[in-house]
Amino acid sequence: MKNEESWKPSRVITEKGQFKIDPKYYSLASLYIGETILPAYVQTMQEYLKGDMLDCGSGQAPYYIIYKDVVNSVTCVDWEVTDKKHDYLDYTMDLNQPLTFTNQKFDSILLADVLEHIYEPKLLLKELAGVLNPGGNLVVFVPFYYWIHSEPHDYHRYTEFSLRQMAIDSGLEVTYLKPYGGFFDIGFDLINKFFIKRKFSLRLLIRFSKWIKKTRYYKKREAFRLDSFPLGYMLVATKPLEKK
DSSP states (O other): OTTGGGOOOOSEEEETTEEEEOGGGSOGGGHHHHHHHHHHHHHHHHHHOOSEEEEETOTTOTTHHHHTTTOSEEEEEEOOOSSSOOOSOSEEOOTTSOOOOSSOOEEEEEEESOGGGOSSHHHHHHHHHHTEEEEEEEEEEEESSOOOOSTTSOOOOOOHHHHHHHHHHTTOEEEEEEEESOHHHHHHHHHHHHTOOSHHHHHHHHHHHHHHTTSHHHHHHHHHHHHHSOSEEEEEEEOOOOOO
16 A cells, blocks of 8 residues: 555544544435444455455545454555545556556455446456455445435446356355345435434434334344345455366
8 A cells, every 4th residue: 555654544443442434534414324334344344355455446545444454465546536635546547447457466355335336347347356366355345225426427236136146257256245234224324315414413313223223123124124125235256266
């Protein structure tokens, strides 16, 4: 990672040994979903990222604080942009085009909330599979029920079936594919986005949602609704070991 020694936390911070989102780096409309998805992101990153890692579409590397202690090295790549600061990029590339790494291979790759902004996702996944070492993991997070964002560069929403097939078509084996969020989270996120205008009201919404999730009704019904109403998906696809 370029300028790794000067990296500073942004969207994710630690507090009393726990990972938390930093509200300063979120719009009020995104605070609920930020809090909701973070535990799933942390668990998946820390379990499957390893070795020499590529953060693809990294921006300011907001998740570095999560994975830095489970990998050996970090390489950051993203589009070249003029309206945002990208202080930690090792490479600037058009992610819709073939990647131009020079004889560089990675043990794991993170693609966090990027694939929906890729016009030709199959091309990118095949390119990433090509720079992944045998036994290496590609970790992907994508939204499903989520509003249009970063327009006009918001091209796709993926089901678990499309994610699985694209991974297989790229020569990878699906190790882990799970939805996150669910029916109630979609509803609370919509309330947050369209009705909550003040932090006080948002705190009440988040507190109420946490209470709902502890109820017997939620635990009984949410597992069923999760498959039909996912907020998003987490995919881990592994490159097969080379046959001797």
